Amino acid sequence: MSNFRAGFVGLIGEPNAGKSTLMNFLVQEKVSIVTPKPQTTRRRIHGIHTQQEGLVQGQIIFVDSPGLIHAKEGLNAFLEYEALEVIRESDVLVAVLSVDTEKKETLEEILNLIVKSKKPWFAVITKADLRDKAHRVLILKEMLNNLGAKHFTLSMKETEYQEARQDILDHAISLLPVTERPLYEDDIFTTETLRQLACEIVREKCFEFCHQEIPYNMAVRSILFDEHSKKVPHVSLEILVAKENHKGMVIGKGGENLKKIGSEARKGIEKIMGEKIFLDIKVTCRENWYKNLHIMKELGYFHEKNRTKNK
Ligand SMILES: Nc1nc2c(ncn2[C@@H]2O[C@H](COP(=O)(O)OP(=O)(O)OP(=O)(O)O)[C@@H](O)[C@H]2O)c(=O)[nH]1
Ligand SMILES: [Mg+2]
Missing domain, CATH: 3.40.50.300 (P-loop containing nucleotide triphosphate hydrolases)
Known part of the structure; x- marks a missing residue:
């Protein structure tokens, strides 16, 4: 080597x-x-x-x-x-x-x-x-x-x-520099966790099914990721919107839009996990969440060095 x-x-x-x-x-x-x-x-x-x-x-x-x-x-x-x-x-x-x-x-x-x-x-x-x-x-x-x-x-x-x-x-x-050996195990294709991949897939579906400024003002975080729940893994995610009226736009009339997001996202997550899952998604409004350092940190959208810009 x-x-x-x-x-x-x-x-x-x-x-x-x-x-x-x-x-x-x-x-x-x-x-x-x-x-x-x-x-x-x-x-x-x-x-x-x-x-x-x-x-x-x-x-x-x-x-x-x-x-x-x-x-x-x-x-x-x-x-x-x-x-x-x-x-x-x-x-x-x-x-x-x-x-x-x-x-x-x-x-x-x-x-x-x-x-x-x-x-x-x-x-x-x-x-x-x-x-x-x-x-x-x-x-x-x-x-x-x-x-x-x-x-x-x-x-x-x-x-x-x-x-x-x-x-x-x-x-x-x-x-690349000579390292003699791999830096990561040779059978992994990402350092992203399943939780992170699942949140991103839901975000992708929001780009598809939500219009105008909505995808740019929302984020997805994971609430529960229970791979060992009784029947099938239980994945519970939350879509954060920045304005109260965005909630209805994500959910849609009679919940139709959220259903579409959920159903397409579930297929994507199942493909990665290689098994059936139970997916539930709730939509929460946190007014201007992108101005909240705590939430930005939790979502991974924050650098200590970039603190002044994020304030
Ligand atoms: N026609 C064509 N479309 C492509 C090709 N490669 C990517 N696209 C499309 O270009 C669009 C943007 O692709 P992305 O891979 O999301 O681009 P990106 O650079 O990661 O974009 P950001 O994350 O927004 O910076 C998608 O609709 C892709 O399907 C290509 O070779 N041909
Ligand atoms: Mg990209």
Whole structure:
């Protein structure tokens, strides 16, 4: 195992670039939630890939991060801080650049931040299937060539692009430090707990079934996770909304919307757990919960160093 390499590979890009989709694809597991809306990922999520065989051996701990944004306060300030922390703490960085990005300046800003970090890095161009944006692939490639950056082009919709998966993994490993052995057990694909994965799945379904500002102003926390309850595991979660009138919007007429959220989330959680569960979800209003340090800490949306911004 003398050439075994391991470390943290941060995925950096603007909101909606396809970072979470890319991580799930590379790890071949549903670790991060994915929605068509920007600012879905709120805190860093680890997806782990280990390869003990073949010429290139190593363990990559991918770090999915919130999309890079600028914000002064509240939850969004945490998202910005978290993304910058991922840049600071990773061993290797991947610039995730989507062909549907409207502004070239946004891409330049992301690339600047990465270059400034002086860490080894490469880029992945995503959504190459979007034919009407095909010319942008060339623009992106030119930007990256000018920086002398290695890059890969991917699409989740077209299998021919997916052959790049192993090349991306091998390249990422080649940039990591030699560690002799894995940093985590070689059979785990994430450091997230079942509780955390379950909460995230419910949040994903809220993006799907709740509209306008609701998904951006809600959070999910776990109340009970009893894997040993008599018949099937009992999972009890709580959707926190920030305004009293949001409650009714999540629950829907006659409870229909919450039923849909619950039923889809249950299927997702059962897939991860590999067994049937009993899921109950309640909806609670905690007025402006994102201004409450205690709740933000409990949800994992808080850094001590970021305290002033979160106040
Ligand atoms: N057409 C197309 N859509 C893609 C591709 N990859 C991702 N998407 C879609 O792009 C949207 C955003 O994907 P995410 O993976 O959630 O993006 P993200 O960068 O993690 O977004 P944030 O967490 O909000 O920063 C989803 O609707 C994905 O299905 C792709 O290769 N082709
Ligand atoms: Mg994401």
